[in-house]
């Protein structure tokens with residue numbers, strides 16, 4: 001059964017589905033975007049993430065974690081191909097126990113090469129508890145299902161998904177209390193018709209992750225911003241799709257065929273951390289990587305590149321140049337450097 005058929009059956013039986021349920025089925029249900037097809041986060045897939053762009057992402061994050069002192073466990077959630085773990089683990093001591101949590105079966109297959117067998121699991125509930133060390137996630141939160149709250153007057157309605165012939169359309173339905181409460185708290189100033197993606201699943205995920213972590217740090221890296229930074233994007237909302245490294249069609253057009261994603265509301269995640277009694281710090285990715293030495297590495301690569309050029313060593317010069325350009329991509333102020341890094345110390 002295709003994702004569209006599953007959704008049509010579900011809508012015929014129970015009426016329009018809330019958008020978070022639509023997104024859950026489209027991404028993670030039978031035939032969903034992350035459940036079928038090739039590995040998505042790779043050069044041959046649908047989007048290219050920081051660890052796929054350059055090994056210096058993992059090495060630099062590894063330096064930060066080594067300085068924090070990962071006692072025993074290093075867990076990556078939404079670990080994709082394993083490229084982050086592969087580059088980060090050499091920075092940590094040999095006694096560290098690495099675990100990968102992945103919802104996608106294809107990604108779980110590729111992670112068997114990176115962590116010991118039995119340490120690749122499908123959800124947080126497969127992890128040992130309690131954990132002492134670190135939980136990291138790059139571009140996980142933007143993929144967790146969201147509800148859509150739409151401003152009507154001084155209140156909210158919700159966008160749900162109804163059938164429209166063979167396809168789907170948005171319809172307005174009464175807002176669920178938890179969605180309205182989230183939108184009031186983290187939506188910021190929203191004018192008539194503006195859209196807030198209520199990230200309740202992200203809040204639940206972080207609450208569960210922090211409950212597992214007895215001592216250590218959680219590091220969440222993603223696109224998005226604070227409530228204030230996201231306010232100008234509220235009229236259109238930030239819901240979008242990706243396919244084949246490009247922005248894809250309307251999320252309702254081809255469910256299961258595209259990535260569905262939103263900008264992460266880091267103010268809301270910070271509130272979850274605070275409620276758990278943890279200390280949260282938010283930084284831009286370029287600032288975080290610079291603080292942990294990446295600009296120094298780039299400078300060193302430039303020196304080595306120049307030395308190779310002077311010596312007439314063309315191949316080494318080109319190799320260092322390629323490595324340097326990829327590392328600089330992680331720091332680009334309007335690209336990956338504009339991502340946010342939330343560190344939560346427990």
Ligand SMILES: C[S@@+](CC[C@H](N)C(=O)[O-])C[C@H]1O[C@@H](n2cnc3c(N)ncnc32)[C@H](O)[C@@H]1O
Pocket residue numbers: 034041049050051052077078079080081084101102103104107122123124137138139140143144
């Ligand atoms: C955008 S990809 C990022 C992959 C990798 N972190 C990287 O940076 O290349 C998001 C990944 O998170 C996984 N994922 C989504 N929700 C998850 C969940 N609740 N638990 C574990 N993995 C999840 C998806 O299957 C997908 O592989």
